[in-house]
Structure formats: C-alpha cells, structure tokens
Amino acid sequence: MTGEHIWIYDTTLRDGAQREGLALSLEDKLQIAHLLDQLGVPFIEGGWPGANPKDVQFFWQLQQEPLTQARLVAFCSTRRPRTTAAEDTLLQGILAAGTPWVTVFGKSWDLQVTEGLGTTLTQNLDMIADTLTYLRSQHRHVLYDAEHWFDGYQANPEYALATLETAHNAGAEWLVLCDTNGGTLPHQIIHIVQQVKTRFPQAQIGIHTHNDSGTAVANALAAVQSGARMVQGTINGYGERCGNANLCTVIPSLQLKLQYNCITSAQLARLVEVSRAVSERVNLAPDDHAPYVGLSAFAHKGGVHVSAVGKNPLTYEHIAPEQVGNQRRVVISEHSGLSNVITKAQELGFTLERSHPATREVLQRLKDLEEQGYQFEAAEASFELLVREVLGQRRPAFVLHGFQVHCQTQARGEGHWSSSVATIKVAVEGQELLTAAEGNGPVSALDRALRRALENFYPQVREFHLSDYKVRVLDGQSGAAAMTRVLVEFTHGAHRWTTVGVSPNIIEASYQAVAEGLEYGLAHCQPVPLSPGVG
Structure with a gap:
C-alpha cells in the first residue's frame, strides 16, 4: 500500500x-x-x-x-x-x-x-x-x-x-x-x-x-x-x-x-x-496533550528520559517533532535531574556545564522552591529568572518598597458594585515612585499600578498584556490559610511567557507572578540583550 x-x-x-x-x-x-x-x-x-x-x-x-x-x-x-x-x-x-x-x-x-x-x-x-x-x-x-x-x-x-x-x-x-x-x-x-x-x-x-x-x-x-x-x-x-x-x-x-x-x-x-x-x-484553548500537535506531545520531564533523548531522540519519541511542525521541550520540575537543567538552560540560551557548581545550585533551588509549591514546568519565564539569579546576571529593573490593595463592594439597586484600588511604591534607578490605579479586581489594579510606575522609565511595558491568570490552592485542608500558587501569562505580539508566585496571601502570590512577568518582558525588550552563559 x-x-x-x-x-x-x-x-x-x-x-x-x-x-x-x-x-x-x-x-x-x-x-x-x-x-x-x-x-x-x-x-x-x-x-x-x-x-x-x-x-x-x-x-x-x-x-x-x-x-x-x-x-x-x-x-x-x-x-x-x-x-x-x-x-x-x-x-x-x-x-x-x-x-x-x-x-x-x-x-x-x-x-x-x-x-x-x-x-x-x-x-x-x-x-x-x-x-x-x-x-x-x-x-x-x-x-x-x-x-x-x-x-x-x-x-x-x-x-x-x-x-x-x-x-x-x-x-x-x-x-x-x-x-x-x-x-x-x-x-x-x-x-x-x-x-x-x-x-x-x-x-x-x-x-x-x-x-x-x-x-x-x-x-x-x-x-x-x-x-x-x-x-x-x-x-x-x-x-x-x-x-x-x-x-x-x-x-x-x-x-x-x-x-x-x-x-x-x-x-x-x-x-x-x-x-x-x-x-x-x-476561541478554544489548544489541547496541550493532543497527539502530534500538542505542546506536550514531545515534552520530557523525567531526568532519565531527558538524558536518553539527548543521546538519541528515538529512545522516547515516536517521530521527529519537526515532521509535524512541533518541537522537543524539556520540562523543569521536582523530578528534574542535571540533564533537565542543562538541556532546558541551553534551550533558553545559557551554557551550563555538568561539573559547574552553578548547575547543581540551580537544581537544588528548583527542588527547594517546588517543595514550597512553585511549579516551573508551567512557568518557564520564572525558571529563566532563577537561572540568571544563580549566575549573577539578574539585574531587576525595579525594586519593590511596598504596596496596598483596597477592595470595596457596595449594594446598588438589586445588584452589587465593586471596585479595587492598588497603591504601590517602587524604586527605579534609585528614584522612588508612588503610584495608584483602579482595576476590575485586585490583581488588575496591582498590575496597572505597577505599569504606571514603570512606564516613564520603560515605555515598552505598555505593549505587555496580562492574557491569563490561574490560581490554585495547594493545601485544601488548611482552609483560608492554605498556600496559593498563581500563574500569570503575558503576551507581547506573538511572544508569550508565564511566571509563577506562591504565598499564603493570594495578593502577594499574584504580585510575585506579575512583577516577574514584567521583569522578564523588560529583559527581553532591552536594546542590548543580557548575555547568557557561565562566566
């Protein structure tokens, strides 16, 4: 046939x-x-x-x-x-x-x-x-x-x-x-x-x-x-x-x-x-786990898998992903070994040697953070910032000095009216800025206030859009005191990136994810890109 x-x-x-x-x-x-x-x-x-x-x-x-x-x-x-x-x-x-x-x-x-x-x-x-x-x-x-x-x-x-x-x-x-x-x-x-x-x-x-x-x-x-x-x-x-x-x-x-x-x-x-x-x-989200075309169709999470695929893709891939326009992905998680860290860092443009202390430090910090509830397989932008921090290359575009979020709900006729206002204080290049903004929710207000503080120094933040926001309670038996994980997705044209924040306070977790999302976007919109690699 x-x-x-x-x-x-x-x-x-x-x-x-x-x-x-x-x-x-x-x-x-x-x-x-x-x-x-x-x-x-x-x-x-x-x-x-x-x-x-x-x-x-x-x-x-x-x-x-x-x-x-x-x-x-x-x-x-x-x-x-x-x-x-x-x-x-x-x-x-x-x-x-x-x-x-x-x-x-x-x-x-x-x-x-x-x-x-x-x-x-x-x-x-x-x-x-x-x-x-x-x-x-x-x-x-x-x-x-x-x-x-x-x-x-x-x-x-x-x-x-x-x-x-x-x-x-x-x-x-x-x-x-x-x-x-x-x-x-x-x-x-x-x-x-x-x-x-x-x-x-x-x-x-x-x-x-x-x-x-x-x-x-x-x-x-x-x-x-x-x-x-x-x-x-x-x-x-x-x-x-x-x-x-x-x-x-x-x-x-x-x-x-x-x-x-x-x-x-x-x-x-x-x-x-x-x-x-x-x-x-x-207007339907793609099925990440769909055969051939899903984002995870050629994703490798286990350290043994990653090591084997690096030697010969046939060990864990039934076809070459490029045949259908897909690509191999290495997933970073608590199951990762050095092979995952090295391969994923290489995908992001970094060169990590197996014997270099920084490589093992990245792996250890990854495992420690995932033990606290972080999830880097769904937040690759946060993983890149972690690598930069270990390598001494993370130069934050701003420093937080504090924020407040006020939410108000009032009866209006037969329904309810609500508003959220965020006030934030940050420092950029040694200059302290205090700004406030309204939003249709506390996270929206916080995002807008932070952008307003940054846009005079970094006008490109106006082009970043918060496109998705996910919350997960990590310990359901702890009730309102449970740890909360927040995933935030940003877009800039065709480029998408996701960051993660974890805290018992959902607003704090949201701030972590939003702040890292803006930091990552700014790092990739610099006139002169940051140079990767172990020095």
Whole structure:
C-alpha cells in the first residue's frame, strides 16, 4: 500500500461547528477555509447553503476569492418526503452556491427512516435516487454520506446495502460510511467496510467517524486499511457531543505510520501551526496533550528520559517533532535531574556545564522552591529568572518598597458594585515612585499600578498584556490559610511567557507572578540583550 493516496475531507466548518460552545463568524469561516487550503486539504465542506444566511454569504464570498487548490463542497440532505428534488427549495440553495461538488446525506438505518423521517423504506430509496439524479443533471459531482450507516447495517444489512446501491446507481462518486452515533468499534468497522468493498468493488469508499466511544481516529485508520480511500474529519477533532475524527492525528498517522500519501511533507510540517491557528479562531484553548500537535506531545520531564533523548531522540519519541511542525521541550520540575537543567538552560540560551557548581545550585533551588509549591514546568519565564539569579546576571529593573490593595463592594439597586484600588511604591534607578490605579479586581489594579510606575522609565511595558491568570490552592485542608500558587501569562505580539508566585496571601502570590512577568518582558525588550552563559 506504500505511496497510495488517501483523500482528506475536512468538515470543521460544518460538523466541527456543531460542537457545544463553538461559534464561527463569517470571517472565521473564511480564514479557516484558507488555512485548510494552504495545508493541502483537497475537500473542504463549507456548510449548508440555504439553511442559514451566514453559509449563503460564505459560499458567495469564496466565489469572489476562490481557494487555490481545494474543492469547496456544499452540504445538504436528500429531498423531503412529499416533493420532488426539482421543486425542493433547499436544493435550489445548493445550486445557487455554485460549487461543483455537493455532499448529500441520506438515511441508512430503517429506524431513522420510519421514526426520524416519518416515511417508508421505499420512499427513502426514492428520495436518495431523485436527489442524486437531479444534482447530477445539474452537472454536480456528488458525494453520498450514508448517515447512521454502521448502526443501520447491523440492524438491517439488506436495507442498508440497498440505500448504498441506490446512491451508487444514481451517480454518487463517493460512498461515505458514517458512524454518526460514534458507537462502533474498530473490529466492527473492519468487517463492515470489507463487506461493502466486496459488494461494490468499483465504488470509491469513504469513512466519517465520531468519537463517542473514543475510537474515531482508530476507526478511520481501520477503515482505510480495509479499503476506504477518503477520510472525513475535523481539525482538532471538533464536533458534536464528543467530536469527530481528529485530522491532526489522522493525517500524520496515515502518512508517517502507514506510508499513505495525504499532503506534502512541507504541508505536514505546518500541521501544528494550522491546529493552533484554528484553535485561536474558534476561541478554544489548544489541547496541550493532543497527539502530534500538542505542546506536550514531545515534552520530557523525567531526568532519565531527558538524558536518553539527548543521546538519541528515538529512545522516547515516536517521530521527529519537526515532521509535524512541533518541537522537543524539556520540562523543569521536582523530578528534574542535571540533564533537565542543562538541556532546558541551553534551550533558553545559557551554557551550563555538568561539573559547574552553578548547575547543581540551580537544581537544588528548583527542588527547594517546588517543595514550597512553585511549579516551573508551567512557568518557564520564572525558571529563566532563577537561572540568571544563580549566575549573577539578574539585574531587576525595579525594586519593590511596598504596596496596598483596597477592595470595596457596595449594594446598588438589586445588584452589587465593586471596585479595587492598588497603591504601590517602587524604586527605579534609585528614584522612588508612588503610584495608584483602579482595576476590575485586585490583581488588575496591582498590575496597572505597577505599569504606571514603570512606564516613564520603560515605555515598552505598555505593549505587555496580562492574557491569563490561574490560581490554585495547594493545601485544601488548611482552609483560608492554605498556600496559593498563581500563574500569570503575558503576551507581547506573538511572544508569550508565564511566571509563577506562591504565598499564603493570594495578593502577594499574584504580585510575585506579575512583577516577574514584567521583569522578564523588560529583559527581553532591552536594546542590548543580557548575555547568557557561565562566566
């Protein structure tokens, strides 16, 4: 099978958008479509034109700004029971979209026909035949999505096969078998796809799987190995309920593990970029632990792992991360050994020798601080400042002399009104500054007051944005006296960094994280960068 082509069909813009909590604007859909086009995806399902105004506008917009290589596909159902395809207004919307390719879904399961559609088994076959014949007469290429195919086959194989035969005879160029409820397992997929291939040896077979049993990717791979030559799925596995087959896992598994051709090697190296760009567009945090594309997919925490990977990456990596656009990361934690510290410092631009006392001091201070509740694997900027401090290279941009935070809540009508004011005193280059600022919470107020004190000396702090704030109580049994860990993320353009603070006082912990975040940002925005390395 080496070198055989598998057609990738993306339905992020339609099936993926059915995920709970996910909403796409017109601009989002257009941007994602162009990202998928650049990735080399050959089929992009854009939605159901005629079902809502946004999809109508989307297809019209792409007529004005067409994709470069991908086939744009419109999606619809078979005609309704008591009309004809030529009279069905929804099909007129499909034709108006102007796409040469159309995907039609129809019922394969007798239960869905009688109870879902409320019609007869014979009428359902007529609906499939009439719809596909009409679209073919209008010079459209048709893919037929056999909805609930695997449930239908297991309940009534003769009727399920009859629906496929009807679609095939009516001119469908692809017969796509859908595990709509996501309840089928790989061994069942293999058996049933093989039965379909035996019945329709000349047909092109596709697979569309959902992840309700956690096997969507495995099912898609099993179908391909059984003869399917198209895989439908979504970027990052987005989709209704538990999601669809994740194309960010399917594509590299097919290409790097099974030696099928899906996209070019150069396009595959953009997979992480596309995965994260789509996450940004749909406003969902990326899954750090996703296979292939996750931030942690090639992260190494245990000292033995780090040492081995340094000698030969194959010891703990199943592929080279660069093949999918990812990179190796060394994680710093209480589990770290000297190999972790040396490798992580090297990533940050420092040269630490195994025999140098500073290297062991970094490791010891790391372990001592993590014993107190610090967590450096999620706060690499704080780890860099720790290394600089041990090496005598940490030159703080400011010195804290004290701060106060005042929070006030008052009743207002039927609700409440609250405000926070922070006052802070710092010294910069020997000059003492006292400033105050309001915020929508104590941390926001503290952040604004500190920036206000610094911006006359360091105007670049205006460009730093506090983008995320996380709090964790480390000892739940200590109640309000428990140690608190705060993680703060800053952004400056495309650059992101995270710092950590720990204290029984949540405001103190927050100040530590915010102050280190600004210090790190300033160190990386200096006109002359600080020089790393052991002196």
